[in-house]
Structure formats: C-alpha cells, structure tokens
Amino acid sequence: MESFGSIECFVRSAEGGSFAEAARHLSLTPAAVGKSVAKLEARLGVRLFQRSTRRLTLTEAGKLFLEEVSGSLITIQNAVANLASAEGRPMGTLKVSMGTVFGNRYVVPLLGAFLQRFPDISPDWHFDNRQVDLIGQGFDAAIGGGFELPQGVVARKLCPAHRILVASPDYLARRLPVRAPEDLGHCSGILIRSPQTGRIRSWQLTNRAREQQPLVLKPRMTMSDSEAACHASAQGLGISLVSMPMAVPFLDSGELQRVLPDWYVDDGNISLYYAEHKLLPGKTRAFIDFIIEQFVEQGLGPRFSAI
Known part of the structure; x- marks a missing residue:
C-alpha cells in the first residue's frame, strides 16, 4: 500500500503545477516533495509527471491516478480532522x-x-x-x-x-x-x-x-x-x-x-x-x-x- 504522505505530495503537486507550490501547501521543502513523488513513481512503476524547469505536466497515467485518488484523499483528511470534532472539539x-x-x-x-x-x-x-x-x-x-x-x-x-x-x-x-x-x-x-x-x-x-x-x-x-x-x-x-x-x-x-x-x-x-x-x-x-x-x-x- 502506498504511503498517505507520498500520495498527498503527488496530489498537491498536480494541483499546484510544481513541487514548490506543493511544498508551500504541505510545509515541506521542494526537494522533499520531489523525492516523495519519485519514490511513489518507482513503487508504481510508471511516470506520473513530465518534468520541465518551469512546470510539471501530468502524464496519461498521472491523470488517471489523480482522478482515482484525489477524492479519496480529501475524504480521508476530513475523516481524520473530524475525529476530534466528534467529541465536540473542532481543531x-x-x-x-x-x-x-x-x-x-x-x-x-x-x-x-x-x-x-x-x-x-x-x-x-x-x-x-x-x-x-x-x-x-x-x-x-x-x-x-x-x-x-x-x-x-x-x-x-x-x-x-x-x-x-x-x-x-x-x-x-x-x-x-x-x-x-x-x-x-x-x-x-x-x-x-x-x-x-x-x-x-x-x-x-x-x-x-x-x-x-x-x-x-x-x-x-x-x-x-x-x-x-x-x-x-x-x-x-x-x-x-x-x-x-x-x-x-x-x-x-x-x-x-x-x-x-x-x-x-x-x-x-x-x-x-x-x-x-x-x-x-x-x-x-x-x-x-x-x-x-x-x-x-x-x-x-x-x-x-x-x-
């Protein structure tokens, strides 16, 4: 099973169009985000991004993977956030x-x-x-x-x-x-x-x-x-x-x-x-x-x- 962190790095990079934008969102360094996405690609055995000096572009495999995981990622994040809320403590x-x-x-x-x-x-x-x-x-x-x-x-x-x-x-x-x-x-x-x-x-x-x-x-x-x-x-x-x-x-x-x-x-x-x-x-x-x-x-x- 792929790590939650690697998938989140991939989704945020796809949404922001760069590792730097994803890093700002996740409070990480661009290098850490890029390394996490590279490990995810290695484990999946496919290239998710076409990389250039200015922007990331999703490959066909990347587009398909994003469609499959982005909604589930939000659901999981909200479920985690709501654990405390269930006890009346939004946080x-x-x-x-x-x-x-x-x-x-x-x-x-x-x-x-x-x-x-x-x-x-x-x-x-x-x-x-x-x-x-x-x-x-x-x-x-x-x-x-x-x-x-x-x-x-x-x-x-x-x-x-x-x-x-x-x-x-x-x-x-x-x-x-x-x-x-x-x-x-x-x-x-x-x-x-x-x-x-x-x-x-x-x-x-x-x-x-x-x-x-x-x-x-x-x-x-x-x-x-x-x-x-x-x-x-x-x-x-x-x-x-x-x-x-x-x-x-x-x-x-x-x-x-x-x-x-x-x-x-x-x-x-x-x-x-x-x-x-x-x-x-x-x-x-x-x-x-x-x-x-x-x-x-x-x-x-x-x-x-x-x-």
Whole structure:
C-alpha cells in the first residue's frame, strides 16, 4: 500500500503545477516533495509527471491516478480532522480568504469570540480582494462577492452585495439637486477601476420598481478601492458608487449621504464559499455556522441592503 504522505505530495503537486507550490501547501521543502513523488513513481512503476524547469505536466497515467485518488484523499483528511470534532472539539488550521477591508471591518472583530468557542482551531486568514482557487490552494473557506462558482464549490449567502451612490453633504449643497439618474451626467464622478482587469466597469442602476437606468457620471478621478473612493467623496470631490459595507461607517458618521436613495446597483450577494464534501471538516463547519450566526445576530444583512 502506498504511503498517505507520498500520495498527498503527488496530489498537491498536480494541483499546484510544481513541487514548490506543493511544498508551500504541505510545509515541506521542494526537494522533499520531489523525492516523495519519485519514490511513489518507482513503487508504481510508471511516470506520473513530465518534468520541465518551469512546470510539471501530468502524464496519461498521472491523470488517471489523480482522478482515482484525489477524492479519496480529501475524504480521508476530513475523516481524520473530524475525529476530534466528534467529541465536540473542532481543531486544526483554518485557512480562509476574504477581502481586505471587508474582512478587517466585519470578520476580524469576531475572531475573539470564535476562538473562545473553538480554542483548538488555529486561524490562517488571508486578506485579498481577488478570487482564490479554493480547492487548488488548499483554502477551507472564502468570503466574497461576485465570484464564479467552480465545480465542487458551494456558496452560502451572508448578505446582499448592493452598491449605492454617495457624496458629502457639502458637495451636494454646492450643486443643483440630483433628482433623477439623468442629473448625474453633470456631476463629478469618482470611478472605480478594477484592480484585476484595469477596466472601469459599466453599471446599471435599479430602483425599487425594478426599473433600470445606466449610470453616467462625468469622470473626475479613478480609484481601485471602494474605501478610498469613500474618503475622496467625504472630501467633497464628487459622487462615487461604492459597496454598502464600505459606505455604512461613512453614512453613520454623516460624512457621506446617499445620492438618489431610491436607486442602487444589485451586484448579487456576499457569500461564504467552501468545497462541497459529504464529510465537511469540523473546523470548517464550525466557522461557517459561526459566521452565519453572527451576521444574523448583528443584522448585517438588512444593514447592507440598499432597499
């Protein structure tokens, strides 16, 4: 029977495309991973990878072997992780990805209460606004909005992902009233540029009657971050379209107020993403249930709704 460690080295190398990527995931050296995979190939009597200086490529035998063992590997890992959970003690390293500002503002403040309830879990939290490869990069869960849902990944809704128009009271006092979307064309716009694509996205405004109008603002400046756009708008520099979670603190403080409060952008949902398994690790289940519970208790869903 092949060793569990060698098979795990093979699977992680196949997923990451290199021994170095597998080594980072397994906390080993690339040399140790390569040696383990080589021993596995010798015992099986087949070559699993075509090796180059830049990347590993699976052979036909390697592809077949990966299909046979990858699902079983996850099941075994989850079963081991759940041994302690069966006694009510979820444990292990919890690797989670979340947006930088959203995570720091709404998830990190929950960390103390989470660890008090689950002291044997060790958080390994990554803050990045880009979508991660949940399975390939070994994440237990991710929090975000607008993500594509790959095969084998499920989503649990946390709150709506609405965007609203905001400006400072001072800026609005210096201009003609903005009563309809057509009035925005004469206003200075603080536009958001996607940090991933570099493009400025076009948006459709929706009102409570589900009517739609294109959002047209006179470009004054561009930002790649919603919180930065909020700060710029708070200085009276123009109108920006920002996500509700970013806008809420500025609305609460009075630094910003909504423009056209009957209109908003529906950008889907902010959700919890995790791999779909029959036997979900106890640490992952604990995190999912805790975050959903806290968002409900704090009323963040209604608070982040623009309607």
